[in-house]
Amino acid sequence: xxxxxxxxxxxxxxxxMQGSFAKHAYSLGNLGIKSRVIRSAEDLAQxxxxxxxxxxxxxxxxLLENEGLWEPLNEALKTLPVFGTCAGAIxxxxxxxxxxxxxxEKIDVETVRNAYGRQVESFTTALVMxxxxxxxxxxxxxxxPKFENIGPGVxxxxxxxxxxxxxxxxxxxxxxxxxxxxxxxxxxxxFIDEIVLKxx
Amino acid sequence: xxxxxxxxxxxxxxxxxxxxxxxxxxPKEAEIAEKAGAVAVMALERIPADIRKDGGIARASDxxxxxxxxKRVSIPVMAKCRIGHFAEAQILxxxxxxxxxxxxxxxxxxxxxxxxxxxxxTPFVCGATNLAEAxxxxxxxxxxxxxxxxxxTGNIVEAVRHMRTINTEIAILATLxxxxxxxxxxxxxxxxxxVNQVAETGKLPVPNFSAGGIATPADASLMMQLGAExxxxxSGIFKSQNPDAMAKAIVQxxxxxxxxxxxxxISEGLGSAMKGLDMSEITPEERMQDRGW
Numbered sequence: 001x002x003x004x005x006x007x008x009x010x011x012x013x014x015x016x017m018q019g020s021f022a023k024h025a026y027s028l029g030n031l032g033i034k035s036r037v038i039r040s041a042e043d044l045a046q047x048x049x050x051x052x053x054x055x056x057x058x059x060x061x062x063l064l065e066n067e068g069l070w071e072p073l074n075e076a077l078k079t080l081p082v083f084g085t086c087a088g089a090i091x092x093x094x095x096x097x098x099x100x101x102x103x104x105e106k107i108d109v110e111t112v113r114n115a116y117g118r119q120v121e122s123f124t125t126a127l128v129m130x131x132x133x134x135x136x137x138x139x140x141x142x143x144x145p146k147f148e149n150i151g152p153g154v155x156x157x158x159x160x161x162x163x164x165x166x167x168x169x170x171x172x173x174x175x176x177x178x179x180x181x182x183x184x185x186x187x188x189x190x191f192i193d194e195i196v197l198k199x200x
Numbered sequence: 201x202x203x204x205x206x207x208x209x210x211x212x213x214x215x216x217x218x219x220x221x222x223x224x225x226x227p228k229e230a231e232i233a234e235k236a237g238a239v240a241v242m243a244l245e246r247i248p249a250d251i252r253k254d255g256g257i258a259r260a261s262d263x264x265x266x267x268x269x270x271k272r273v274s275i276p277v278m279a280k281c282r283i284g285h286f287a288e289a290q291i292l293x294x295x296x297x298x299x300x301x302x303x304x305x306x307x308x309x310x311x312x313x314x315x316x317x318x319x320x321x322t323p324f325v326c327g328a329t330n331l332a333e334a335x336x337x338x339x340x341x342x343x344x345x346x347x348x349x350x351x352x353t354g355n356i357v358e359a360v361r362h363m364r365t366i367n368t369e370i371a372i373l374a375t376l377x378x379x380x381x382x383x384x385x386x387x388x389x390x391x392x393x394x395v396n397q398v399a400e401t402g403k404l405p406v407p408n409f410s411a412g413g414i415a416t417p418a419d420a421s422l423m424m425q426l427g428a429e430x431x432x433x434x435s436g437i438f439k440s441q442n443p444d445a446m447a448k449a450i451v452q453x454x455x456x457x458x459x460x461x462x463x464x465x466i467s468e469g470l471g472s473a474m475k476g477l478d479m480s481e482i483t484p485e486e487r488m489q490d491r492g493w
Contacts, residue, residue: 017455018218018239039455054215055239056275062237063455066448086215098274100234113274119212119298120321124204142211143276143298181211 006197007031013038013047015073017063019055019087023180030185033192041072049081049196052088054142054178057101057113060087065102077106081171081199083191089174090145107172108151115146127177129158129166133186139165139177147176171199209323209343212276212298213407216240216430220420220451221409223247223434226265227272233437236447240276240298242432243269248305248352249435249474252486258306260288266295278325283492284310286319293322299344301325302337304491305351305434312493317341327411329362329489331369335390335398338406345404347428348489349412352435354476356413356422358489363410363426373399412489415440415473417453417466424457441471 012028014021016037025035035051038044050073052060064070084092093103093111101113116122122143126136139160147164150156158166158175166175166187173195179187219239224230230241243266251258260281270277276298281288283302288309292300300322302315317324318341327348328334334345347366349359376384376399385395397405410428414420415436423431431454433447440446449466456462484490 016218020214020217022217023214039459055217056215056219058234058275059219059237059239059451062235063451066237066452100274118270118296119208119276119323120293120296122208122212124207140207140211142208142215178211178214181207181214 007033007192010034010048010192010196011036011046012049012051012196013044014051014053015060015088016053017055017067018059019053020085020178020180021053023178024051024053024085024188027180027185027188030183031189031192040067041069044072044076047080048200049083049191050077052082052084052091053180054086054088057087057090057096058098060091061100061102070102074104077104081173081191081195082106083173083188083195085175085178085180086142086144089147089176092172092174093147094151107167107169107174108154109147109167109174110149111145111147113145114143116141116144119143125160127158127160127165132157132166132190135186137179137184137186138182139179140181141177144176147174168195171195205321206343210406212323213325213344213409216276216409217407218454219430220454221278221430221432222437222447223432224269225438227268229438230269230273232444233447234273234275236444237451238275238447239430240278241269241273242278242280242301242434243297244280244305247435247438248488249354249439250352251305252352260285260292260306263291263295266292266297270295270297280306281315282306283308284313284315286315289315289320293320297322299323299325302342303327304348304488308491314340314492325409327489327492328366330365331373331398332388332390333492334366334404335388335394338394338404339391342406344407344409346409346411346432347423348492349410349414350479350482351412351488352477353413353479353482354415354436354439354474355479356415356419357479359410359412359414359423360426362412362489363423363428366404366408367427370398370402370404374402414450415476416470417449417463420450420453421457421463424454430454436474439474445470446473
Protein backbone atom coordinates (compact mmCIF):
# COMPACT_ATOMS: atom_id res chain seq x y z
CA UNK A 1 0.00 0.00 0.00
CA UNK A 2 1.47 3.39 -0.95
CA UNK A 3 2.00 5.81 1.93
CA UNK A 4 1.00 9.45 1.69
CA UNK A 5 4.05 11.59 1.01
CA UNK A 6 3.40 13.69 4.08
CA UNK A 7 4.28 10.63 6.18
CA UNK A 8 7.91 10.78 5.03
CA UNK A 9 8.60 14.00 6.93
CA UNK A 10 7.14 12.81 10.22
CA UNK A 11 8.91 11.48 13.29
CA UNK A 12 6.74 10.41 16.18
CA UNK A 13 8.29 10.30 19.66
CA UNK A 14 7.27 7.38 21.83
CA UNK A 15 7.81 7.82 25.54
CA UNK A 16 9.92 4.82 26.54
CA MET A 17 10.27 4.82 30.28
CA GLN A 18 8.51 1.46 30.31
CA GLY A 19 5.58 -0.37 28.69
CA SER A 20 4.34 -1.08 25.17
CA PHE A 21 6.54 1.47 23.38
CA ALA A 22 7.98 -1.07 20.93
CA LYS A 23 4.46 -2.13 19.94
CA HIS A 24 3.56 1.48 19.10
CA ALA A 25 6.70 1.75 16.98
CA TYR A 26 5.58 -1.38 15.14
CA SER A 27 2.08 0.05 14.53
CA LEU A 28 3.59 3.25 13.10
CA GLY A 29 6.09 1.23 11.07
CA ASN A 30 3.16 -0.59 9.43
CA LEU A 31 2.07 2.82 8.12
CA GLY A 32 5.59 3.66 6.93
CA ILE A 33 6.01 6.27 9.67
CA LYS A 34 9.28 6.80 11.53
CA SER A 35 9.38 6.88 15.29
CA ARG A 36 12.00 7.36 17.98
CA VAL A 37 11.98 6.49 21.65
CA ILE A 38 12.00 9.32 24.15
CA ARG A 39 14.20 8.80 27.18
CA SER A 40 15.59 12.32 27.62
CA ALA A 41 14.59 15.95 27.11
CA GLU A 42 16.87 16.14 24.05
CA ASP A 43 14.89 13.35 22.37
CA LEU A 44 11.79 15.57 22.52
CA ALA A 45 13.28 18.31 20.38
CA GLN A 46 13.17 16.20 17.26
CA UNK A 47 9.60 14.91 17.12
CA UNK A 48 6.33 16.03 15.51
CA UNK A 49 4.01 14.31 17.97
CA UNK A 50 4.18 12.14 21.06
CA UNK A 51 2.73 8.77 22.04
CA UNK A 52 2.40 7.77 25.70
CA UNK A 53 2.18 3.95 25.66
CA UNK A 54 0.46 1.45 27.90
CA UNK A 55 2.26 0.14 30.95
CA UNK A 56 2.16 0.98 34.64
CA UNK A 57 1.24 4.59 35.35
CA UNK A 58 2.93 4.57 38.80
CA UNK A 59 6.24 3.48 37.26
CA UNK A 60 5.95 6.02 34.45
CA UNK A 61 5.18 8.85 36.88
CA UNK A 62 8.21 8.00 39.03
CA LEU A 63 10.64 7.62 36.16
CA LEU A 64 9.48 10.78 34.35
CA GLU A 65 9.85 12.79 37.54
CA ASN A 66 13.12 11.26 38.73
CA GLU A 67 14.68 11.70 35.31
CA GLY A 68 13.67 15.35 35.12
CA LEU A 69 11.57 14.57 32.06
CA TRP A 70 8.18 15.57 33.46
CA GLU A 71 8.54 19.32 32.92
CA PRO A 72 10.11 19.13 29.43
CA LEU A 73 7.36 16.74 28.35
CA ASN A 74 4.70 18.98 29.89
CA GLU A 75 6.18 21.91 27.97
CA ALA A 76 6.33 19.96 24.70
CA LEU A 77 2.70 18.86 25.07
CA LYS A 78 1.60 22.51 25.01
CA THR A 79 2.06 22.36 21.25
CA LEU A 80 2.65 18.77 20.15
CA PRO A 81 -0.23 16.41 19.35
CA VAL A 82 -0.34 13.44 21.72
CA PHE A 83 -1.90 9.98 21.76
CA GLY A 84 -2.12 8.03 25.04
CA THR A 85 -3.20 4.42 25.47
CA CYS A 86 -4.27 2.98 28.84
CA ALA A 87 -1.57 4.15 31.30
CA GLY A 88 -0.67 6.86 28.76
CA ALA A 89 -4.31 7.98 28.71
CA ILE A 90 -4.32 8.16 32.51
CA UNK A 91 -1.29 10.49 32.48
CA UNK A 92 -3.05 12.81 30.02
CA UNK A 93 -6.29 13.13 32.02
CA UNK A 94 -7.30 15.97 34.30
CA UNK A 95 -7.45 13.92 37.47
CA UNK A 96 -6.85 10.40 38.71
CA UNK A 97 -8.21 8.54 41.74
CA UNK A 98 -4.70 7.57 42.87
CA UNK A 99 -2.14 9.92 44.50
CA UNK A 100 0.72 7.71 43.27
CA UNK A 101 0.04 8.82 39.70
CA UNK A 102 0.34 12.37 38.35
CA UNK A 103 -1.42 13.94 35.38
CA UNK A 104 -0.49 16.33 32.56
CA GLU A 105 -4.12 17.59 32.45
CA LYS A 106 -4.25 17.67 28.67
CA ILE A 107 -7.79 16.37 28.28
CA ASP A 108 -10.84 17.23 30.38
CA VAL A 109 -11.58 13.82 31.86
CA GLU A 110 -11.12 12.01 35.17
CA THR A 111 -9.70 8.51 35.08
CA VAL A 112 -10.20 5.54 37.39
CA ARG A 113 -7.40 2.96 37.38
CA ASN A 114 -8.03 -0.76 36.88
CA ALA A 115 -11.73 0.10 36.85
CA TYR A 116 -12.89 -3.18 35.28
CA GLY A 117 -11.00 -5.20 37.92
CA ARG A 118 -7.85 -7.29 38.01
CA GLN A 119 -6.28 -9.26 35.14
CA VAL A 120 -8.95 -12.03 35.10
CA GLU A 121 -11.40 -9.30 34.08
CA SER A 122 -9.29 -8.21 31.10
CA PHE A 123 -11.09 -8.82 27.79
CA THR A 124 -11.31 -8.23 24.05
CA THR A 125 -14.25 -6.85 22.09
CA ALA A 126 -15.14 -5.49 18.66
CA LEU A 127 -15.63 -1.71 18.76
CA VAL A 128 -17.61 0.23 16.19
CA MET A 129 -16.13 3.67 15.56
CA UNK A 130 -17.69 5.21 12.46
CA UNK A 131 -15.91 8.56 12.89
CA UNK A 132 -12.54 6.79 12.86
CA UNK A 133 -12.71 3.57 10.87
CA UNK A 134 -14.86 1.94 8.20
CA UNK A 135 -14.52 -1.41 9.98
CA UNK A 136 -14.87 -2.78 13.52
CA UNK A 137 -11.75 -2.52 15.65
CA UNK A 138 -10.56 -5.54 17.66
CA UNK A 139 -9.90 -3.85 21.00
CA UNK A 140 -7.83 -5.42 23.80
CA UNK A 141 -8.53 -4.12 27.31
CA UNK A 142 -5.86 -4.98 29.93
CA UNK A 143 -6.61 -3.97 33.55
CA UNK A 144 -8.16 -0.99 31.81
CA PRO A 145 -9.09 2.39 33.28
CA LYS A 146 -12.48 4.08 32.88
CA PHE A 147 -13.07 7.70 31.88
CA GLU A 148 -15.49 9.71 34.03
CA ASN A 149 -16.85 13.25 34.37
CA ILE A 150 -16.01 13.93 30.77
CA GLY A 151 -15.92 17.65 29.99
CA PRO A 152 -18.08 19.35 27.32
CA GLY A 153 -15.11 20.02 25.03
CA VAL A 154 -14.31 16.32 24.67
CA UNK A 155 -15.68 14.25 21.80
CA UNK A 156 -16.37 10.55 22.07
CA UNK A 157 -14.98 8.34 19.30
CA UNK A 158 -15.85 4.89 20.67
CA UNK A 159 -18.07 3.39 23.34
CA UNK A 160 -18.18 -0.03 24.97
CA UNK A 161 -21.52 -0.58 26.71
CA UNK A 162 -22.02 2.43 28.95
CA UNK A 163 -18.33 3.36 28.87
CA UNK A 164 -16.67 5.90 26.61
CA UNK A 165 -13.39 4.25 25.68
CA UNK A 166 -11.80 6.55 23.09
CA UNK A 167 -11.87 10.34 23.37
CA UNK A 168 -10.47 13.37 21.59
CA UNK A 169 -10.05 16.99 22.60
CA UNK A 170 -8.12 19.34 20.33
CA UNK A 171 -4.90 17.54 19.43
CA UNK A 172 -5.14 15.02 22.27
CA UNK A 173 -6.36 11.46 21.64
CA UNK A 174 -6.79 8.85 24.38
CA UNK A 175 -7.94 5.22 24.44
CA UNK A 176 -8.49 3.00 27.47
CA UNK A 177 -7.60 -0.08 25.36
CA UNK A 178 -4.48 -1.03 23.38
CA UNK A 179 -4.55 -0.37 19.61
CA UNK A 180 -0.79 -1.08 19.65
CA UNK A 181 -1.35 -4.75 20.49
CA UNK A 182 -3.09 -5.57 17.20
CA UNK A 183 -1.87 -5.65 13.60
CA UNK A 184 -4.56 -3.12 12.66
CA UNK A 185 -2.89 0.33 12.54
CA UNK A 186 -6.19 2.08 11.74
CA UNK A 187 -6.34 4.11 14.94
CA UNK A 188 -2.71 5.18 14.59
CA UNK A 189 -3.54 6.25 11.02
CA UNK A 190 -6.46 8.30 12.33
CA PHE A 191 -4.14 9.99 14.86
CA ILE A 192 -1.65 10.85 12.13
CA ASP A 193 -4.14 11.92 9.43
CA GLU A 194 -6.74 13.73 11.52
CA ILE A 195 -4.65 15.15 14.36
CA VAL A 196 -0.91 15.28 13.61
CA LEU A 197 -1.06 16.36 9.94
CA LYS A 198 -4.00 18.74 10.49
CA UNK A 199 -2.24 20.50 13.35
CA UNK A 200 0.83 21.35 11.29
CA UNK B 201 -6.68 -21.43 24.14
CA UNK B 202 -8.78 -18.98 22.15
CA UNK B 203 -6.90 -16.26 20.30
CA UNK B 204 -8.66 -13.61 22.37
CA UNK B 205 -7.66 -15.15 25.70
CA UNK B 206 -4.05 -15.54 24.52
CA UNK B 207 -3.98 -11.86 23.50
CA UNK B 208 -5.25 -10.77 26.88
CA UNK B 209 -2.71 -12.97 28.70
CA UNK B 210 0.34 -11.88 26.67
CA UNK B 211 -1.07 -8.33 26.59
CA UNK B 212 -0.37 -7.87 30.30
CA UNK B 213 3.20 -9.10 29.77
CA UNK B 214 3.57 -6.48 27.01
CA UNK B 215 2.59 -3.80 29.53
CA UNK B 216 5.33 -4.96 31.91
CA UNK B 217 8.09 -4.60 29.33
CA UNK B 218 11.11 -2.48 30.17
CA UNK B 219 10.24 -2.83 33.83
CA UNK B 220 11.23 -4.70 36.97
CA UNK B 221 9.14 -7.28 38.85
CA UNK B 222 10.20 -7.62 42.48
CA UNK B 223 9.84 -10.46 44.98
CA UNK B 224 8.16 -9.25 48.16
CA UNK B 225 7.18 -11.12 51.31
CA UNK B 226 4.88 -8.63 53.04
CA PRO B 227 2.84 -5.46 52.36
CA LYS B 228 5.65 -3.20 53.57
CA GLU B 229 8.11 -4.62 51.05
CA ALA B 230 5.42 -4.40 48.36
CA GLU B 231 5.05 -0.72 49.09
CA ILE B 232 8.83 -0.19 48.90
CA ALA B 233 8.82 -1.98 45.55
CA GLU B 234 5.95 0.11 44.18
CA LYS B 235 7.52 3.36 45.39
CA ALA B 236 10.77 2.38 43.70
CA GLY B 237 8.89 1.98 40.40
CA ALA B 238 8.36 -1.79 40.14
CA VAL B 239 5.85 -2.69 37.38
CA ALA B 240 4.60 -5.66 39.41
CA VAL B 241 5.37 -7.58 42.58
CA MET B 242 5.72 -11.31 43.16
CA ALA B 243 4.16 -12.21 46.50
CA LEU B 244 5.88 -15.12 48.23
CA GLU B 245 6.47 -16.22 51.80
CA ARG B 246 10.26 -16.37 51.66
CA ILE B 247 12.61 -15.01 49.03
CA PRO B 248 14.62 -17.69 47.20
CA ALA B 249 17.83 -17.03 49.19
CA ASP B 250 15.96 -17.83 52.42
CA ILE B 251 14.20 -20.87 50.94
CA ARG B 252 17.63 -22.14 49.97
CA LYS B 253 18.98 -21.51 53.47
CA ASP B 254 15.99 -22.78 55.47
CA GLY B 255 15.36 -25.98 53.51
CA GLY B 256 12.09 -27.89 53.98
CA ILE B 257 9.14 -27.84 51.58
CA ALA B 258 8.41 -24.48 49.96
CA ARG B 259 4.71 -24.07 49.08
CA ALA B 260 2.36 -21.39 47.72
CA SER B 261 1.85 -18.40 50.01
CA ASP B 262 -0.85 -17.82 52.60
CA UNK B 263 -3.86 -16.22 50.83
CA UNK B 264 -4.08 -13.69 53.67
CA UNK B 265 -0.63 -12.33 52.84
CA UNK B 266 -1.44 -12.18 49.12
CA UNK B 267 -4.69 -10.30 49.80
CA UNK B 268 -2.92 -7.81 52.06
CA UNK B 269 -0.39 -7.10 49.34
CA UNK B 270 -3.16 -6.73 46.73
CA LYS B 271 -4.82 -4.20 49.00
CA ARG B 272 -1.63 -2.22 49.53
CA VAL B 273 -0.39 -1.73 45.96
CA SER B 274 -2.04 -0.76 42.66
CA ILE B 275 0.43 -2.56 40.36
CA PRO B 276 -0.17 -6.17 39.27
CA VAL B 277 0.41 -8.82 41.94
CA MET B 278 1.85 -12.18 40.89
CA ALA B 279 2.21 -15.28 43.05
CA LYS B 280 3.98 -18.63 42.79
CA CYS B 281 2.62 -22.15 42.86
CA ARG B 282 4.55 -25.42 42.87
CA ILE B 283 5.31 -27.11 39.55
CA GLY B 284 2.35 -29.36 38.69
CA HIS B 285 0.28 -28.21 41.68
CA PHE B 286 -2.87 -27.16 39.85
CA ALA B 287 -4.87 -26.95 43.09
CA GLU B 288 -2.54 -24.22 44.38
CA ALA B 289 -2.95 -22.50 41.01
CA GLN B 290 -6.76 -22.73 41.31
CA ILE B 291 -6.54 -21.05 44.71
CA LEU B 292 -4.33 -18.29 43.29
CA UNK B 293 -6.83 -17.77 40.46
CA UNK B 294 -9.64 -17.52 42.99
CA UNK B 295 -7.61 -14.78 44.73
CA UNK B 296 -7.43 -13.01 41.34
CA UNK B 297 -3.67 -12.69 41.29
CA UNK B 298 -2.68 -11.08 37.99
CA UNK B 299 -0.08 -13.69 36.96
CA UNK B 300 0.74 -17.16 38.31
CA UNK B 301 4.38 -18.26 38.33
CA UNK B 302 4.61 -22.06 38.15
CA UNK B 303 7.98 -21.90 39.78
CA UNK B 304 11.02 -24.07 40.39
CA UNK B 305 11.75 -21.92 43.45
CA UNK B 306 9.03 -23.87 45.30
CA UNK B 307 9.29 -27.62 45.86
CA UNK B 308 7.80 -29.45 42.83
CA UNK B 309 4.52 -31.30 43.38
CA UNK B 310 4.69 -33.44 40.24
CA UNK B 311 7.85 -34.95 38.78
CA UNK B 312 6.36 -35.68 35.35
CA UNK B 313 3.69 -33.12 34.54
CA UNK B 314 3.37 -29.38 34.62
CA UNK B 315 0.02 -27.62 35.02
CA UNK B 316 -2.29 -27.55 31.98
CA UNK B 317 -2.33 -23.79 31.92
CA UNK B 318 -4.90 -23.49 29.13
CA UNK B 319 -7.57 -24.31 31.73
CA UNK B 320 -6.98 -21.01 33.51
CA UNK B 321 -8.09 -17.49 32.75
CA THR B 322 -5.16 -16.16 34.77
CA PRO B 323 -1.97 -15.98 32.71
CA PHE B 324 1.06 -18.08 33.69
CA VAL B 325 4.78 -17.39 33.59
CA CYS B 326 7.18 -20.35 33.59
CA GLY B 327 10.93 -20.68 33.77
CA ALA B 328 13.07 -22.24 31.05
CA THR B 329 16.71 -23.15 30.62
CA ASN B 330 16.52 -23.81 26.88
CA LEU B 331 14.22 -23.43 23.88
CA ALA B 332 12.61 -26.88 24.06
CA GLU B 333 11.63 -26.33 27.67
CA ALA B 334 10.23 -22.89 26.82
CA UNK B 335 8.14 -24.34 23.97
CA UNK B 336 6.80 -27.19 26.14
CA UNK B 337 5.62 -24.61 28.70
CA UNK B 338 4.07 -22.45 25.96
CA UNK B 339 2.39 -25.58 24.58
CA UNK B 340 0.84 -26.11 28.03
CA UNK B 341 -0.44 -22.53 27.94
CA UNK B 342 2.26 -20.30 29.47
CA UNK B 343 1.86 -16.71 28.22
CA UNK B 344 5.29 -15.57 29.36
CA UNK B 345 8.70 -17.23 29.64
CA UNK B 346 11.55 -16.23 31.91
CA UNK B 347 15.03 -17.64 32.20
CA UNK B 348 15.35 -19.75 35.33
CA UNK B 349 18.88 -18.73 36.18
CA UNK B 350 19.78 -20.07 39.60
CA UNK B 351 17.39 -18.40 42.06
CA UNK B 352 18.59 -17.00 45.36
CA THR B 353 22.26 -16.93 44.42
CA GLY B 354 22.80 -13.33 43.33
CA ASN B 355 24.93 -14.98 40.64
CA ILE B 356 24.03 -14.02 37.07
CA VAL B 357 25.99 -16.81 35.36
CA GLU B 358 23.09 -19.26 34.96
CA ALA B 359 20.61 -16.64 33.70
CA VAL B 360 23.18 -15.64 31.08
CA ARG B 361 23.66 -19.29 30.09
CA HIS B 362 19.90 -19.81 29.71
CA MET B 363 19.30 -16.62 27.73
CA ARG B 364 22.20 -17.32 25.38
CA THR B 365 21.09 -20.92 24.94
CA ILE B 366 17.55 -19.90 24.01
CA ASN B 367 18.80 -17.22 21.60
CA THR B 368 21.24 -19.60 19.91
CA GLU B 369 18.66 -22.35 19.59
CA ILE B 370 16.17 -19.93 18.02
CA ALA B 371 18.83 -18.76 15.55
CA ILE B 372 19.61 -22.36 14.57
CA LEU B 373 15.93 -23.26 14.06
CA ALA B 374 15.54 -20.25 11.78
CA THR B 375 18.20 -21.66 9.42
CA LEU B 376 16.51 -25.04 8.97
CA UNK B 377 14.57 -26.07 5.86
CA UNK B 378 10.88 -26.92 6.23
CA UNK B 379 11.62 -30.62 5.72
CA UNK B 380 14.02 -30.57 8.69
CA UNK B 381 11.62 -29.12 11.26
CA UNK B 382 9.80 -32.34 12.19
CA UNK B 383 13.10 -34.03 13.02
CA UNK B 384 14.12 -30.94 15.00
CA UNK B 385 10.85 -31.07 16.98
CA UNK B 386 11.39 -34.78 17.66
CA UNK B 387 14.95 -34.22 18.80
CA UNK B 388 14.07 -31.25 20.99
CA UNK B 389 10.98 -32.81 22.52
CA UNK B 390 8.98 -29.70 21.73
CA UNK B 391 5.54 -29.27 20.08
CA UNK B 392 5.88 -29.24 16.29
CA UNK B 393 3.55 -26.31 15.65
CA UNK B 394 5.60 -24.11 17.98
CA VAL B 395 8.92 -25.27 16.52
CA ASN B 396 7.50 -24.35 13.13
CA GLN B 397 6.36 -20.94 14.37
CA VAL B 398 9.75 -20.11 15.93
CA ALA B 399 11.56 -21.20 12.75
CA GLU B 400 9.31 -18.88 10.73
CA THR B 401 9.34 -15.80 12.99
CA GLY B 402 12.80 -16.12 14.56
CA LYS B 403 11.44 -15.36 18.02
CA LEU B 404 9.50 -16.89 20.90
CA PRO B 405 5.70 -16.73 20.48
CA VAL B 406 5.41 -15.02 23.90
CA PRO B 407 7.45 -12.32 25.68
CA ASN B 408 10.78 -13.40 27.16
CA PHE B 409 11.84 -12.04 30.55
CA SER B 410 14.79 -12.86 32.77
CA ALA B 411 15.04 -14.12 36.35
CA GLY B 412 17.45 -15.92 38.63
CA GLY B 413 20.53 -14.19 40.01
CA ILE B 414 20.06 -10.51 39.09
CA ALA B 415 21.63 -8.45 41.89
CA THR B 416 22.85 -5.14 40.43
CA PRO B 417 21.84 -2.52 37.82
CA ALA B 418 24.63 -3.87 35.60
CA ASP B 419 23.11 -7.39 35.84
CA ALA B 420 19.77 -5.98 34.68
CA SER B 421 21.47 -4.20 31.79
CA LEU B 422 23.38 -7.34 30.81
CA MET B 423 20.23 -9.46 30.64
CA MET B 424 18.31 -6.83 28.69
CA GLN B 425 21.15 -6.38 26.22
CA LEU B 426 21.05 -10.16 25.76
CA GLY B 427 17.38 -9.91 24.84
CA ALA B 428 15.37 -10.02 28.08
CA GLU B 429 12.39 -7.68 27.82
CA UNK B 430 11.84 -7.28 31.57
CA UNK B 431 13.67 -8.28 34.73
CA UNK B 432 12.53 -10.29 37.74
CA UNK B 433 14.54 -9.53 40.87
CA UNK B 434 14.13 -11.90 43.77
CA SER B 435 16.63 -11.88 46.57
CA GLY B 436 18.76 -9.17 44.93
CA ILE B 437 16.82 -6.29 46.45
CA PHE B 438 15.87 -7.25 49.98
CA LYS B 439 19.19 -9.05 50.58
CA SER B 440 21.21 -5.98 49.60
CA GLN B 441 22.56 -3.46 52.09
CA ASN B 442 20.14 -0.72 51.02
CA PRO B 443 16.98 -2.26 49.45
CA ASP B 444 15.36 1.12 48.77
CA ALA B 445 18.27 2.46 46.75
CA MET B 446 18.95 -0.88 45.03
CA ALA B 447 15.29 -1.20 43.99
CA LYS B 448 15.23 2.30 42.48
CA ALA B 449 18.55 1.76 40.73
CA ILE B 450 17.50 -1.52 39.10
CA VAL B 451 14.25 0.11 37.90
CA GLN B 452 16.28 2.89 36.27
CA UNK B 453 18.68 0.35 34.80
CA UNK B 454 15.80 -1.45 33.07
CA UNK B 455 14.88 1.79 31.27
CA UNK B 456 18.43 2.94 30.48
CA UNK B 457 19.89 -0.54 29.94
CA UNK B 458 21.75 0.47 26.78
CA UNK B 459 23.18 3.74 28.11
CA UNK B 460 26.52 3.13 29.92
CA UNK B 461 26.92 6.77 31.08
CA UNK B 462 23.54 6.61 32.72
CA UNK B 463 24.26 3.17 34.19
CA UNK B 464 27.50 4.45 35.74
CA UNK B 465 25.51 7.20 37.43
CA ILE B 466 22.79 4.79 38.56
CA SER B 467 25.30 2.29 40.01
CA GLU B 468 27.07 4.84 42.19
CA GLY B 469 27.06 4.46 45.99
CA LEU B 470 24.41 1.78 46.32
CA GLY B 471 26.15 -0.04 49.18
CA SER B 472 26.90 -3.72 48.84
CA ALA B 473 24.78 -6.00 46.69
CA MET B 474 23.65 -9.33 48.13
CA LYS B 475 26.60 -11.55 49.05
CA GLY B 476 25.71 -14.31 46.63
CA LEU B 477 26.82 -17.86 45.98
CA ASP B 478 29.24 -19.36 43.53
CA MET B 479 27.75 -22.28 41.60
CA SER B 480 30.46 -24.56 43.06
CA GLU B 481 29.01 -23.93 46.52
CA ILE B 482 25.71 -25.53 45.46
CA THR B 483 25.30 -29.30 45.30
CA PRO B 484 23.47 -30.81 42.31
CA GLU B 485 20.48 -31.59 44.59
CA GLU B 486 20.27 -27.93 45.59
CA ARG B 487 20.03 -26.63 42.03
CA MET B 488 16.54 -25.19 41.54
CA GLN B 489 16.97 -24.79 37.77
CA ASP B 490 16.90 -28.58 37.30
CA ARG B 491 13.34 -28.72 38.62
CA GLY B 492 10.80 -28.82 35.78
CA TRP B 493 10.62 -31.20 32.82
